[in-house]
Amino acid sequence: xxxxxxxxxxxxxxxxxxxxxxxxxxxxxxxxxxxxxxxxxxxxxxxxxxxxxxxxxxxxxxxxxxxxxxxxxxxxxxx
Amino acid sequence: xxxxxxxxxxxxxxxxxxxxxxxxxxxxxxxxxxxxxxxxxxxxxxxxxxxxxxxxxxxxxxxxxxxxxxxxxxxxxxxxxxxxxxxxxxxxxxxxxxxxxxxxxxxxxxxxxxxxxxxxxxxxxxxxxxxxxxxxxxxxxxxxxxxxxxxxxxxxxxxxxxxxxxxxxxxxxxxxxxxxxxxxxxxxxxxxxxxxxxxxxxxxxxxxxxxxxxxxxxxxxxxxxxxxxxxxxxxxxxxxxxxxxxxxxxxxxxxxxxxxxxxxxxxxxxxxxxxxxxxxxxxxxxxxxxxxxxxxxxxxxxxxxxxxxxxxxxxxxxxxxxxxxxxxxxxxxxxxxxxxxxxxxxxxxxxxxxxxxxxxxxxxxxxxxxxxxxxxxxxxxxxxxxxxxxxxxxxxxxxxxxxxxxxxxxxxxxxxxxxxxxxxxxxxxxxxxxxxxxxxxxxxxxxxxxxxxxxxxxxxxxxxxxxxxxxxxxxxxxxxxxxxxxxxx
Numbered sequence: 360x361x362x363x364x365x366x367x368x369x370x371x372x373x374x375x376x377x378x379x380x381x382x383x384x385x386x387x388x389x390x391x392x393x394x395x396x397x398x399x400x401x402x403x404x405x406x407x408x409x410x411x412x413x414x415x416x417x418x419x420x421x422x423x424x425x426x427x428x429x430x431x432x433x434x435x436x437x438x
Numbered sequence: 439x440x441x442x443x444x445x446x447x448x449x450x451x452x453x454x455x456x457x458x459x460x461x462x463x464x465x466x467x468x469x470x471x472x473x474x475x476x477x478x479x480x481x482x483x484x485x486x487x488x489x490x491x492x493x494x495x496x497x498x499x500x501x502x503x504x505x506x507x508x509x510x511x512x513x514x515x516x517x518x519x520x521x522x523x524x525x526x527x528x529x530x531x532x533x534x535x536x537x538x539x540x541x542x543x544x545x546x547x548x549x550x551x552x553x554x555x556x557x558x559x560x561x562x563x564x565x566x567x568x569x570x571x572x573x574x575x576x577x578x579x580x581x582x583x584x585x586x587x588x589x590x591x592x593x594x595x596x597x598x599x600x601x602x603x604x605x606x607x608x609x610x611x612x613x614x615x616x617x618x619x620x621x622x623x624x625x626x627x628x629x630x631x632x633x634x635x636x637x638x639x640x641x642x643x644x645x646x647x648x649x650x651x652x653x654x655x656x657x658x659x660x661x662x663x664x665x666x667x668x669x670x671x672x673x674x675x676x677x678x679x680x681x682x683x684x685x686x687x688x689x690x691x692x693x694x695x696x697x698x699x700x701x702x703x704x705x706x707x708x709x710x711x712x713x714x715x716x717x718x719x720x721x722x723x724x725x726x727x728x729x730x731x732x733x734x735x736x737x738x739x740x741x742x743x744x745x746x747x748x749x750x751x752x753x754x755x756x757x758x759x760x761x762x763x764x765x766x767x768x769x770x771x772x773x774x775x776x777x778x779x780x781x782x783x784x785x786x787x788x789x790x791x792x793x794x795x796x797x798x799x800x801x802x803x804x805x806x807x808x809x810x811x812x813x814x815x816x817x818x819x820x821x822x823x824x825x826x827x828x829x830x831x832x833x834x835x836x837x838x839x840x841x842x843x844x845x846x847x848x849x850x851x852x853x854x855x856x857x858x859x860x861x862x863x864x865x866x867x868x869x870x871x872x873x874x875x876x877x878x879x880x881x882x883x884x885x886x887x888x889x890x891x892x893x894x895x896x897x898x899x900x901x902x903x904x905x906x907x908x909x910x911x912x913x914x915x916x917x918x919x920x921x922x923x924x925x926x927x
Contacts, residue, residue, distance in 0.1 A: 377679070389898075391897075400913070403911065407914070415690070420689075421689075422692055422693035
């Protein structure tokens with residue numbers, strides 16, 4: 360459980376970092392956009408991904424299982 | 439696109455989008471004339487069927503810079519909204535632009551200007567303008583009544599929902615309401631109190647969105663946030679993170695929507711048995727069904743009326759009229775003396791000549807426009823209000839502001855080729871996944887926040903509208919309200 364949590368957090372932190380970099384690169388320097396707001400938004404996005412990374416991973420795994428099952432069942436009913 | 443100097447503008451339609459356009463254009467020094475065939479303003483809110491009203495909460499459906507009064511109910515009744523439009527008109531001093539009771543019958547390009555043929559109550563005239571803004575919405579004034587065989591055999595009355603001004607028209611009658619959208623379900627729900635028997639006949643079931651999810655949370659919290667916007671089929675040019683969510687991360691949005699379906703079907707009891715053992719369960723997944731023309735936010739109690747049998751629901755088509763009712767495609771026959779079509783309106787702009795429609799590349803989806811407002815092939819013709827959104831008033835107000843900024847030269851358009859390429863990208867994207875329909879070109883709905891972002895960025899305004907220290911969290915999970923756009927429009 361502890362390992363899963365840390366793996367999820369690490370994955371979340373990595374995705375969050377990429378998401379933050381995307382926000383910064385797409386907004387910084389654009390006319391009319393507040394730079395401080397952009398940086399604040401980026402940091403929050405990173406923090407949220409990191410904090411919820413394990414939960415997102417758990418939901419993704421649940422989705423993999425149910426999506427897989429539903430495809431198998433659908434294939435079965437079509438056959 | 440906009441060419442030459444614009445000093446005068448004709449606005450067709452005195453509804454929400456027409457009034458917003460008049461306000462914005464007059465503010466950049468354009469002399470406007472707002473034409474409407476009705477002798478009163480309001481557009482679709484000028485006059486409606488019995489008990490018509492707004493189907494979303496009032497903080498979603500009001501002008502960003504002119505809020506509805508505190509006393510107005512959460513779901514604004516139609517007549518109250520019409521009064522609100524009158525107040526808007528006076529507040530922004532645009533009443534002198536109105537030319538009510540005048541119908542535009544033809545628009546023609548004359549040199550660098552547009553010539554409008556206008557029919558008034560006593561005479562018709564031709565007037566020239568630099569810019570024409572079509573602000574008459576998406577639908578025409580022609581009711582969409584399907585052509586069902588053997589009409590001449592039927593001795594009863596056939597009405598369109600818009601003709602039911604007072605529900606007592608259906609008193610003591612056996613009524614079949616055809617359709618499953620807002621007007622059909624509203625009429626069926628109201629008619630229960632007065633009619634002898636009510637049938638609701640529809641071919642396709644849609645996911646009904648309750649006013650409150652689980653009876654607690656207003657639906658906007660579950661449907662209209664940026665977090666949910668990341669779960670819907672990605673917008674035409676998605677961010678890398680959204681692309682990832684819908685590729686390797688796809689099980690996540692898939693699971694999200696299945697949970698939404700489970701909640702909706704449980705809360706709305708969609709497994710309720712109706713005629714011939716059918717149920718109310720839709721076949722299309724909710725994340726795609728949400729982009730069809732029928733947006734279902736049914737009046738509270740509708741499903742209970744169906745469950746209790748007070749409304750007899752039939753999930754099938756209508757084959758033909760008979761002498762005493764209608765014959766359904768599933769083999770049943772309904773004995774009725776009145777058939778009401780809640781099937782909406784036909785799409786079209788009768789005053790636009792074929793040559794212009796051809797230039798707009800009008801097709802089965804309707805025509806696609808740059809930012810849903812302009813087309814590079816038809817200069818100085820703009821459309822405001824030709825987009826379906828859950829926050830129509832805000833969307834149209836932003837479009838009007840964007841157009842005014844373009845006309846004033848503060849928003850620079852790309853060249854014609856770049857606009858065409860943008861339009862083609864939008865068209866291919868929609869046609870790749872969105873359910874077919876004559877309004878597909880104008881469908882935004884759950885994508886509205888992405889569209890608002892585009893307009894705001896063009897106007898050098900920040901698409902992130904929430905304020906305060908917790909704004910980044912609010913951006914994610916708190917739905918936008920009209921008021922969030924107050925300082926833009």
